Amino acid sequence: MQKLTKDDVHPKIVQALLGADVHITIDDALENEMILNMGPQHPATHGVLRLLLRLDGETVIACVPELGYLHRGYEKMAENMSYMEFIPHTDRLDYISPPANNVAYALAVEKLAGITAPPRAQYIRMLLAELARMCSHLVAIGALAMDVGALTVFLWGLREREKIMDFFDVICGARFTTSYTRIGGVASDVTSDTMKNIIAFVDQFEEKFDEMERLLNGNRIFIERLEGVGVISKEDAIDLGFTGPNIRASGVEFDLRRATPYLFYNEMDFKIPVYTEGDCLARYFVRSDELRESVKIIRQVIDKIPNGEVMLNSPKKVLPRKTEIYTKMEELIHDFMIVNFGINPPVGEVYHAVENPKGELGFYIVSKGEGHPWKMKIRSPSFANLQAIPHLVKGHMISDVVAIVGSIDPIMGEADK
Amino acid sequence: MKELLKEKLSGHFPNIQFEFIEQFDELTLKFDKSALITVCEFLKEEDGLKFNFCEDITAIDWATRINRFTLVYHIFSLENKFRLCVKVEVDETECSVETVSSIWKAANWAEREVFDMYGITFVNHPDLRRMYMPEEFEHHPLRKEYPLMGIPGAVPLPKK
Numbered sequence: 001m002q003k004l005t006k007d008d009v010h011p012k013i014v015q016a017l018l019g020a021d022v023h024i025t026i027d028d029a030l031e032n033e034m035i036l037n038m039g040p041q042h043p044a045t046h047g048v049l050r051l052l053l054r055l056d057g058e059t060v061i062a063c064v065p066e067l068g069y070l071h072r073g074y075e076k077m078a079e080n081m082s083y084m085e086f087i088p089h090t091d092r093l094d095y096i097s098p099p100a101n102n103v104a105y106a107l108a109v110e111k112l113a114g115i116t117a118p119p120r121a122q123y124i125r126m127l128l129a130e131l132a133r134m135c136s137h138l139v140a141i142g143a144l145a146m147d148v149g150a151l152t153v154f155l156w157g158l159r160e161r162e163k164i165m166d167f168f169d170v171i172c173g174a175r176f177t178t179s180y181t182r183i184g185g186v187a188s189d190v191t192s193d194t195m196k197n198i199i200a201f202v203d204q205f206e207e208k209f210d211e212m213e214r215l216l217n218g219n220r221i222f223i224e225r226l227e228g229v230g231v232i233s234k235e236d237a238i239d240l241g242f243t244g245p246n247i248r249a250s251g252v253e254f255d256l257r258r259a260t261p262y263l264f265y266n267e268m269d270f271k272i273p274v275y276t277e278g279d280c281l282a283r284y285f286v287r288s289d290e291l292r293e294s295v296k297i298i299r300q301v302i303d304k305i306p307n308g309e310v311m312l313n314s315p316k317k318v319l320p321r322k323t324e325i326y327t328k329m330e331e332l333i334h335d336f337m338i339v340n341f342g343i344n345p346p347v348g349e350v351y352h353a354v355e356n357p358k359g360e361l362g363f364y365i366v367s368k369g370e371g372h373p374w375k376m377k378i379r380s381p382s383f384a385n386l387q388a389i390p391h392l393v394k395g396h397m398i399s400d401v402v403a404i405v406g407s408i409d410p411i412m413g414e415a416d417k
Numbered sequence: 418m419k420e421l422l423k424e425k426l427s428g429h430f431p432n433i434q435f436e437f438i439e440q441f442d443e444l445t446l447k448f449d450k451s452a453l454i455t456v457c458e459f460l461k462e463e464d465g466l467k468f469n470f471c472e473d474i475t476a477i478d479w480a481t482r483i484n485r486f487t488l489v490y491h492i493f494s495l496e497n498k499f500r501l502c503v504k505v506e507v508d509e510t511e512c513s514v515e516t517v518s519s520i521w522k523a524a525n526w527a528e529r530e531v532f533d534m535y536g537i538t539f540v541n542h543p544d545l546r547r548m549y550m551p552e553e554f555e556h557h558p559l560r561k562e563y564p565l566m567g568i569p570g571a572v573p574l575p576k577k
Contacts, residue, residue: 068549241523
């Protein structure tokens with residue numbers, strides 16, 4: 001963190017900082033206002049988030065977040081590439097849970113093209129999305145604990161996450177940038193051996209997670225650093241566009257898996273954890289409860305998964321298998337057409353949103369009947385969640401800012417797109 | 418829900434021409450931009466509708482059409498679990514529209530992003546700055562005339 005003079009900051013940002021309506025009375029703070037720069041290179045801002053803080057003593061009286069340090073222009077790029085080519089780029093949105101983004105994108109394009117993946121592929125997608133949720137929440141809880149001074153949980157969380165990464169490696173062929181879904185299905189089948197291993201993993205996971213939770217829930221420093229910090233009311237949470245675990249910590253039972261069911265989530269038996277406090281501690285509790293619910297869903301998915309194909313048989317929209325391309329003329333032609341000219345969905349537009357670990361991830365795609373989208377908009381959860389930071393940090397200390405940012409769990413890859 | 422919405426809107430605003438489009442189970446509502454604020458307030462406050470959650474705001478650049486831009490608002494009713502897409506047309510010569518950030522606070526950043534990417538200004542917006550690009554940047558990257566590879570020298574380098 002560095003202290004700034006007014007010349008270092010752009011006049012519009014200074015104006016936003018000084019113009020913020022300040023309704024806080026501070027009794028014992030020093031009469032010493034200053035502007036402090038936190039980030040973009042700060043370990044506690046989870047990536048390249050820059051916060052400009054206006055301080056009175058050590059109390060934050062106004063905050064202006066600056067985004068765009070990781071802006072790669074994905075929406076512009078999407079307009080210039082085919083639907084298929086964009087799948088690897090979705091990995092890099094929320095890079096803690098790549099398969100969940102793949103699933104969200106594939107569902108949006110399939111809705112636009114008017115096709116549905118076979119049931120087995122949809123179950124596999126659910127399995128991967130829930131594993132990704134576990135991945136993401138383990139990192140979120142670990143990083144939050146690390147930010148407030150409990151390093152061990154982070155290391156234990158990463159140890160469990162590494163096991164999930166190994167499953168991604170086996171299923172998708174990549175640990176991190178999975179690019180697993182295809183339009184009309186998934187890239188490869190999941191073997192029964194892998195599923196047995198996943199069951200073995202979730203069996204031991206609950207025990208391991210109990211250990212992790214005991215470290216945190218019995219830790220007085222951890223509780224006191226989070227309890228009552230960064231409180232947001234139910235009305236404000238809705239108004240500011242919170243989604244995901246953050247809105248459920250404020251007492252709103254809003255989960256897209258239940259509100260607008262997709263895949264086979266309406267057949268799954270799981271609870272939506274809701275807490276009413278709306279502080280950082282509640283946001284942590286929601287995440288840890290969701291981890292256990294994800295375990296429940298994974299068990300049911302593996303229990304119910306049907307046999308069958310994992311790719312749809314629809315030659316004009318779905319890439320054929322490689323072995324068929326090399327041996328059959330028809331498939332070779334379709335492959336050539338899809339790769340070179342795209343799948344040409346009908347003229348129209350679609351908005352499809354799914355419940356990602358961070359919140360509502362939506363893809364809005366406008367098609368003119370060409371191989372590439374005319375427009376694509378990514379509604380990223382972190383972007384909307386970050387908007388509440390000035391509201392949350394007002395009146396708190398600098399050290400609380402770190403806890404609040406950690407509890408919101410933003411990923412700059414998707415906030416900046 | 419769709420019938421209720423149509424009935425309430427046409428009953429309450431007899432002077433406004435509403436166009437309803439249904440596609441992929443989604444309802445789209447189109448009307449003139451001068452009525453944007455009153456209709457949005459109605460959609461948020463009216464009993465039985467309560468579209469209290471603004472998911473997303475974006476624009477579409479049609480490049481060659483007379484009304485060049487279409488503003489798209491995705492709003493959601495938490496009570497009814499129903500999503501509505503609201504659309505208004507904006508012309509290039511005027512290129513401005515009233516802000517809805519007074520109705521939904523979440524619209525604040527979303528409108529800043531539209532301003533940054535398309536150059537559409539929002540009247541009465543509390544803090545209309547660029548969202549992603551640096552403040553000195555002159556272009557609007559998501560407009561169709563902006564080249565994919567960028568314009569050399571358009572992003573200023575920091576001062577030494």
